[in-house]
Amino acid sequence: xxxxxxxxxQLGGEIDYPPTPDLASAIRGRLExxxxxxxxxxxxxxxxxxxxxIAAAFAVPQSRSAILDWLGLRNVxxxxxxxxxxxxxxxxxxxxxxxxxxxxxxxxxxLRLPEGDPDSVWLNESLPGGKVSLVWGTPSxxxxxxxxxxxxxYIEKVVAGDTQAESVDIGDAGAWFQGPHVVxxxxxxxxxxxxxxxxxxxxxxxxxxxxxLRLEGGLSKAEALRIARTAS
Amino acid sequence: xxxxxxxxxxxxxRARSGDEDAYEExxxxxxxxxxxxxxxxxxxxxxxxxxxxxxFVKAYRALGRFRAGSPFRPWLLRIVANEARNRRRSAGxxxxxxxxxxxxxxxxxxxxxxxxxxxxxxxxxRLLEAVNGLREEERLVIACxxxxxLSEEETAAxxxxxxxxxxSRTSRALEHLREAYD
Numbered sequence: 240x241x242x243x244x245x246x247x248x249q250l251g252g253e254i255d256y257p258p259t260p261d262l263a264s265a266i267r268g269r270l271e272x273x274x275x276x277x278x279x280x281x282x283x284x285x286x287x288x289x290x291x292x293i294a295a296a297f298a299v300p301q302s303r304s305a306i307l308d309w310l311g312l313r314n315v316x317x318x319x320x321x322x323x324x325x326x327x328x329x330x331x332x333x334x335x336x337x338x339x340x341x342x343x344x345x346x347x348x349x350l351r352l353p354e355g356d357p358d359s360v361w362l363n364e365s366l367p368g369g370k371v372s373l374v375w376g377t378p379s380x381x382x383x384x385x386x387x388x389x390x391x392x393y394i395e396k397v398v399a400g401d402t403q404a405e406s407v408d409i410g411d412a413g414a415w416f417q418g419p420h421v422v423x424x425x426x427x428x429x430x431x432x433x434x435x436x437x438x439x440x441x442x443x444x445x446x447x448x449x450x451x452l453r454l455e456g457g458l459s460k461a462e463a464l465r466i467a468r469t470a471s
Numbered sequence: 472x473x474x475x476x477x478x479x480x481x482x483x484x485r486a487r488s489g490d491e492d493a494y495e496e497x498x499x500x501x502x503x504x505x506x507x508x509x510x511x512x513x514x515x516x517x518x519x520x521x522x523x524x525x526x527f528v529k530a531y532r533a534l535g536r537f538r539a540g541s542p543f544r545p546w547l548l549r550i551v552a553n554e555a556r557n558r559r560r561s562a563g564x565x566x567x568x569x570x571x572x573x574x575x576x577x578x579x580x581x582x583x584x585x586x587x588x589x590x591x592x593x594x595x596x597r598l599l600e601a602v603n604g605l606r607e608e609e610r611l612v613i614a615c616x617x618x619x620x621l622s623e624e625e626t627a628a629x630x631x632x633x634x635x636x637x638x639s640r641t642s643r644a645l646e647h648l649r650e651a652y653d
Contacts, residue, residue, distance in 0.1 A: 243649060244617065247602075250595055251618035255571040257516035259506040262524055263498040269528050270491050337517055359517075378517055 260379040334372045335363025347371050349389050349450050354469035357385070375456075383456035385470075389449050407460070409467055410452075413445035415460050443467055479543040487534045494534075498527050501544060504619065505551045508629055511568070511614045512555035522558050526551030545628035548621070552629040567603040568614070570595060601651040609644035616641055 240248075343360045344350055347369050357373035364370075368389045376382035388394065402418040418441070443454045443463040452470060454463055479500070485493035505526060510519035530550045537546060602613055608630075615626040616637075627637045 241645075243645060243652070246594075246598060247613065247617035247648075248620070250570075250598055250602075251620060253570050253595065254599075254618055255569045256507050256510055257519070259503045260520050260523075262502040262506065262520075262527055263495045265524050266498065266527050266531075267491075267495065270494065270531050379520055 265379070334361035334374070334378060335365070335370065336361065338362045343371050347387070347389075349448075350387060351447055351450055351452060351470045353385065353466055381456070383454070383458070383466075386453045386455075388451050388453075394444065394451060394453060407443070407445075407464065409443070409464060410445040410447040413443065413467075415463070416442045416444070417460070447471075480540065483534065483537060483543055484539070486531065487537070494531055497543065501547055502527075504544070504621075505547060507619055508548055508615070508621070509551050509555040511619065512552055512611065512629075513559045518558040519555060522554035523551050526554045529554070542624075545622075545625045548625055549628040549631065553631065556631075568599060568618070570599060598648075598652055601648050604651065605644055605647060609640060609647060612637060612640045613644050613648070 338346070338360055340352075340356065340360050343362055346362060346364075350371055352373075355375075357375050359374045359378065361372040361374065361378075362369065363372070370386060370388045372387075373385040374381055374383075386394075402416060404414055404416050407413040407415045416439075439455055441455070441458055441460075441463070443458075443460070445452055445467060447470070452467070454467055456463075458466070479497065482493045482497045482500075486497060502523065506519055506523045509522040509526070510516065513519045513522055526547070530547050533550070537543070602610060605613065611630055612626060615621045615629055616623070621629060623634055623637050627634045630637070632640070
């Protein structure tokens with residue numbers, strides 16, 4: 240080996256690679272899925288229908304429409320089930336492509352920004368009206384995720400008995416979800432547009448005009464509301 | 472070469488019959504090299520992570536087409552690198568490779584060089600600059616062969632070129648580096 244080759248090998252040990260993410264955990268739950276993309280959401284939808292039907296047989300007190308009325312959130316639907324469908328805990332955050340804050344503002348002029356600049360901004364235009372995600376932390380280790388949708392996109396949440404959902408006073412309407420629940424994004428025709436269903440943590444959802452905002456992270460209700468109130 | 476207990480080939484066989492735990496073990500064994508290969512090609516961490524993740528998922532689905540008995544790593548790297556290239560094409564400028572700050576531990580667990588410190592700090596910066604300044608195809612072959620320490624076969628798979636191309640490109644790149652660096 241020449242001196243140059245030796246030097247290159249030595250250099251190789253000193254390259255500043257970003258830390259390897261935990262890919263093994265990230266892909267868990269994605270392995271069984273069929274190859275064709277359109278079948279993925281269908282499979283998720285079916286799982287939910289099945290679980291919902293079982294739940295109905297157990298005479299769950301709150302019906303879907305009742306919850307919807309109570310929440311007053313136009314772009315959010317909540318399905319209460321007996322037991323949550325099995326989805327990955329982390330899931331794959333289908334954030335779309337990374338953009339600058341300026342580009343996000345240009346493409347989504349309706350965007351509402353809270354105090355404090357996010358670490359990264361992501362735009363997913365496969366949903367009608369677009370979806371913008373503001374991430375604090377890194378995409379593989381998200382500390383705080385604020386997702387905003389507008390127009391015909393909407394958020395579907397599947398909650399079970401041990402998820403608490405309560406109405407909170409923020410924006411035009413708001414709701415706080417405490418405990419694990421399943422979250423999906425889809426359009427008004429019921430088609431899932433991006434991302435697989437995944438398990439979400441404590442979440443605040445609220446409406447500001449035509450924009451629906453969703454804040455997720457390891458937050459208490461008070462902390463979430465404090466951050467949310469800075470968004471305008 | 473240290474053999475891993477159990478061997479890749481056994482894990483691949485189990486994964487092929489639907490054993491997800493076996494596949495997870497394979498992912499853990501190879502996620503480091505897969506991610507770094509994707510990073511070298513895609514040029515940023517987010518694309519590299521996506522490419523490596525998507526590559527592992529696609530490889531799992533394609534296990535039925537994997538030729539039993541052949542090595543798993545080059546086959547996997549081909550899929551991951553292809554994902555990274557697709558993302559590289561659609562994104563903007565890549566970030567150049569940079570050196571870790573002095574004193575930082577290696578994240579990849581690379582063993583200290585047996586040759587000892589051949590290069591002083593300044594020279595290392597200058598050499599890396601020369602590598603970053605190479606034409607893309609030459610930069611990649613140097614990164615694969617010397618930085619990631621891939622074999623010629625693995626480099627051929629990752630860069631989707633023939634073995635002969637890897638050899639000729641490597642010697643051309645080394646020549647250019649000598650010119651730029653000396």
